[in-house]
Amino acid sequence: MKRTPILIIFLLAALCAEAGIDRKALLERNSPVLHTFDSLASLTVGNGGFAMTVDATGLQTFPEHYSKGIPLGTQSDWGWHSFPNPKNLQPEECLVPYDFGHGSAEALYSCQIRAAGRGHDASEWYRVNPHRLHLGIVGFELPEVITLDDFTEINQTLELRSGIVRSDFRLQGSPVSVTTACHPERDLVSARISSRQPLPIKVRFPYPTGAHADDACDWNSDSRHTSTIVSLGDHSIVFRHELDGTTYFIALQWEGNASFTRKGPHYFVITPDEGEFSFSCEFLPTYQHAFRNPYTLPAFSETGLASAEHWASFWNEGGMVDFSACKDPRAAELERRVVLSQYLMAVNCAGDTPPQETGLTYNSWYGKFHLEMIWWHQSHFALWGHPELLAHTLEWYEKAEPMARSIAERQGYKGIRWMKMTDPSASEAPSNVGSFLIWQQPHFIHLAELVYRANPSDEFLSKHYRLVQETADFMCSFAMYDEKAGRYVLKGYIPAQETLRAAETVNSPLELSAWSCALRIAQKWRQRMGMRPNAAWDDVINHLSPLAANDDGLYLAAETATASYTDTRFMTDHPAVLGAVGMYPSGSFVDIPSMRRTLDCVWNTWGWDTSWGWDFPMAAMCAARIGEPEKAVDALLMEKQKNTYLPNGHNYQTDRLRLYLPGNGGLLTAVAMMCAGWDGAPKTPNPGFPNDGNWNVQWEGLLPLI
16 A cells, blocks of 8 residues: 655744744743632633632632632533433434425424424433433532631632642631642542631532533532442441442542541531641542452642643643744734643643543533534644544544434435534534534544544544545535536535524525535545545546635525625624634635625624634635735634633633633634645744744644645
């Protein structure tokens, strides 16, 4: 087999980083330091597949205060639950036939059914279930008379270099220090407490709410779940938490003497004899009681060391960008956003499954994840020197393949059609929008290519070749040939700009670019595997419809959206037209001057307040590719509510969606390409930044975008 040579990082990398970046100084100056109980500034420790978020005490002492901010979540890849299904509702009862003129005459889509009956009940049940669990609260047990006002001189730091949170404060005048760390390889958090007086530790287990977006904690349903003590020793305890058909375990181990009491059905308190106290708490999907008793956990010292070593490796081996030599006054803020986004994405979005949009912090869309967002969550890993994190998550697609194949079959298409909103089981959540999206389809191909380019190997090609090919088979099958016009069209779907309707939309620009790019990549994979090009794919590539434009030379939201710039319906939500030459290469069928005019029009007239966090980096990527670097920077730093980055680095959206990780991930992808370039980028340093002397950006270890 002929092997593609390893990707050569541009010589510009060396030019941009001649002296090397002082990574220690960069991380220290951007480590968050907090002095109040800010409900929007809670801090998270985690390992990509498990995370715990803490308040200013370094633990989860005041979850109620943070529930409407960045909640104090404890979540994992494996922690999921479903409510009982006494009516034996079936997924097939959610299916509704549609005829869009291609595929099957009555293609079946999983929808939210409004009319009363089993169809409605089934669509509601399968949309809510399964949902991600909050695994448990671990915080200080304080007398009810203690309030936030009793805490003074708060000084809390997330040390980015070690991934450790250090929290110092005075409680009613007495000094307290808490150090919190997450184990990099286990779903385990350790804490060390230094206090003049012993501070009891509470452990509480909630029942899930099943709500669309909240902290997933129902504290008023004690009778619906069971918490049992499996084993209790002098320095350890193991709990079993059972909720309907879900069971998991929680093991605690502490150093020093302590007493244990049960305060309620799901409420436990450990009271140390002395103020110096440390403990470890591990959350487990299974527990081999007979195999190891008592269950031994890493002590705080071991967890802290493991965390420090893990994060040292992450920061030293990955890419880094230093804005300290830039003269633009906005540079320091951009650097802060970039560094904190690197940490947040590694903590929340590097697990066994694609991440939900609020990561492992709190539930949105019932804790489910959205496959159209995986590109925004994880494409940056391949560009920032961590392709193994993206490659690990891509393995989940093998588990999802049978369901994806069944979706394509029941709609009359070849290959596999990836679902939109799903969970670890790959079940398809009913949706009147999500089930009609298609722009998640090319992501698997695009992401696999990014991993391959970062670390070419025959093993990786062979491992994912089949899914790349069958993903492309669906894309080819979905494109409908218009014999009269002699071209392939995309129709019968809701585009990334979700205000457009499936029955009316033809040839939206982002999807056309995505189809062209992904099918070309799939052909490259065939070549690498020693296969001839697929003639049907080439036919689609060569005869795909061009992007539609109006008489003013502005690209439309779709060929059928002729009123794109006069009808407000087309000027809200995602400005996906920019993604056609932002996420993807321009290709021969995109006219760059037309896209420049389109960007200018969108920039000045779009309803940016209705946009989402990833729209701003998408606009930046478009601007960079078409030679508008000033606009690229301005897009990243546009002063809009949904482009707000909180003290902890989270991308705030609304009162309902207080964090939004696709914005953080998109920022990293945009900055990587603005520094390292993209296929066909100008051979100049930092091609996506203005060459005006104000943006002397230094970087190391980045790769260009496709």
